[in-house]
Each structure stands twice: as structure tokens, then as C-alpha cells.
Amino acid sequence: IYHITLTRVQRREQTDGFVAVVRDVTEQERLNQARREFVSNVSHELRTPLTSVKSYIEALRDLGDDEKDTRDNFLQVIAQETDRMVRLTRDLLQLSGLDRGQTYNLHQSIGLTDLLLQVQQRFQLQAERQGLEFSVVAPDDDDVFIVGNRDMVNRILDNLLSNAMKYTPAKGHVSVSTRVFRDRVIVSVKDDGIGIPKDDLPRVFERFYRVDKGRSRRLGGTGLGLALAREMVERMDGTIAITSEPEQGTQVSVTFVRDEGVEKAR
Ligand code: ADP
Numbered sequence: 001i002y003h004i005t006l007t008r009v010q011r012r013e014q015t016d017g018f019v020a021v022v023r024d025v026t027e028q029e030r031l032n033q034a035r036r037e038f039v040s041n042v043s044h045e046l047r048t049p050l051t052s053v054k055s056y057i058e059a060l061r062d063l064g065d066d067e068k069d070t071r072d073n074f075l076q077v078i079a080q081e082t083d084r085m086v087r088l089t090r091d092l093l094q095l096s097g098l099d100r101g102q103t104y105n106l107h108q109s110i111g112l113t114d115l116l117l118q119v120q121q122r123f124q125l126q127a128e129r130q131g132l133e134f135s136v137v138a139p140d141d142d143d144v145f146i147v148g149n150r151d152m153v154n155r156i157l158d159n160l161l162s163n164a165m166k167y168t169p170a171k172g173h174v175s176v177s178t179r180v181f182r183d184r185v186i187v188s189v190k191d192d193g194i195g196i197p198k199d200d201l202p203r204v205f206e207r208f209y210r211v212d213k214g215r216s217r218r219l220g221g222t223g224l225g226l227a228l229a230r231e232m233v234e235r236m237d238g239t240i241a242i243t244s245e246p247e248q249g250t251q252v253s254v255t256f257v258r259d260e261g262v263e264k265a266r
Helices: 026-061 068-099 112-129 150-166 213-218 225-235 260-265
Strands: 002-011 014-024 108-111 133-136 145-148 173-181 184-191 239-245 249-258
Touching (some): 112 133, 112 145, 112 150, 150 173, 150 249, 225 249
Parallel strands (some): 133 173
Antiparallel strands (some): 002 014, 108 145, 173 184, 184 249
16 A cells, blocks of 8 residues: 655746655554454453343343342343453553553563462362363472563463363363473463364464354453463563364463573572
8 A cells, every 4th residue: 555645846936847755554554454453343342241231230120029049140140241341451451551562570580380389279279160180290490490570471371271271171181381491491281172273273362363252252251362472472582382173172382581590590
């Protein structure tokens, strides 16, 4: 897409010629388009739960005093939808912080063993409730550190684990494993759940992209988890990769930068 500005070059009353300035605005147009799509997605994502909350509130008003079970049911839906809006706005704020180039301390030294222990504690209960087998394998070496922002690292792992648990039916397996490779630490989250079709796989890191919108919504997803994870990983000079096979499962591997300075100093 080009914008052309034509200017007449004039001396006294006489036209000497024309100057044409041609600007390539393809990139700018692409960004505008992406922004329009994003705003439209956000509006839609918020309107859906709001509409549902509103209709449940109206239905509550019409309930008789003896319909306690139905009332509890409706209130639960309202609470769930509200939770999802809270998560959505939290994710949106985080994305917007990253977009605006907000500064984060990216030089924290994070001990891998402790990090994984905390992850295990955060997800153990959910795994049990869902009837999933859940394991976290920490490295043999107690003294492995990664460099980055602690909150970001936790958010990334939480997003990956909550996906693994969301998209894996009961009796399935979810595991976290780590590998140290030269100056990198690779953390992999693996599940044997529903998997992702080949055609969708390249797009799952896009904002709001979901393989199955209905399923993601039902399970409380915002469609921003992987997009956020990727942005945060890149901020910390890491990489993120996903492999998946429908009906077989999914593995997401994140590479963090190893903090060898701290390791040596200890
Ligand atoms: P959501 O909030 O919908 O889970 P994400 O950005 O975290 O959003 O993931 C995008 C989509 O990728 C999901 O809607 C789902 O279709 C797919 N996905 C992500 N992780 C997994 C997984 N472990 N197993 C199967 N599908 C997954």
C-alpha cells in the first residue's frame, strides 16, 4: 500500500514541475488493522460474559423463594463469568504493559529447584481434584539458576500448566521436566491430553486464537495465555516452542538464560 503526495513546484506564476513523494505505508496499515482487530476482539470477549451475567441476574429476580438450588446455580454462573472477566482484564493489563515497553527487572537470579517446588505446590491440589497424575522433576544439581524476572517466570509456568490441566481429561498425565544445556535451561510442560490439530498449531501464540472457542470459554480460558507467555519469554531473551499431536498430547518447551555468574559465586 502506497501513499503518494504530489506537489507543484512553482516559481512566480510559472509551474516548473511536480514533485511526487511515495511512501510505503504497508506496515503502518498492517498495524492499524491488527489494532482494529484487537479492539474488536476485546469488546467481544467482554460483552459475552457481561450479557450472560445480566441475563442471569434478571432470571434471579423472577425466582420464587423456594427455588434455592436454582438460585445457587445461577449465582455460581455469575461468579464464574465475573472471574473470567477479572482474569481477562488482568491479562490485558499485563499485555498492555509489555506493549508499552514497561520496565521490569530482568536480572533477578532465580533458583530452579525452589521455583519448581513452588510450581508443584501451586498445582498439586488442582491435579488431584481433576484426577490427573502430576509430576515435577527438578534437576539433580541443586545449584542451577536462571536469570530473568521472577513474576514473569512464574506467570509463564502457570499459564503452561493451567493449559496442560485444562486440556487433559481425568486419568491423564501432566509433567514438568528440566534440562540444562550449556548456558540455557529448558523447562518443558508435557501432557497427554486432547492435543492441537496441525493446522492450528502455528497460530496458538496469537492473541485470542483458540482451537475451540466454546471449550476454552467453558474451561475459563481468556485466549491470551500463550500470547502472554511468548511475549514474556522473549523479553527475557528466551524461546518458546510447542509440539502437539491430536489425541496424543502437547509439549511446550521454554528456554531460559542460565545465570552462570551466580552459580560460580556460590
Ligand atoms: P486459552 O485461555 O484459550 O487456553 P491460550 O492462549 O493459553 O488460551 O491457548 C490458546 C489455545 O491453544 C487454547 O484455546 C487451546 O485451543 C490451545 N492449547 C493451548 N495449550 C494446550 C494444551 N496443553 N493442549 C491442548 N490445546 C492447548
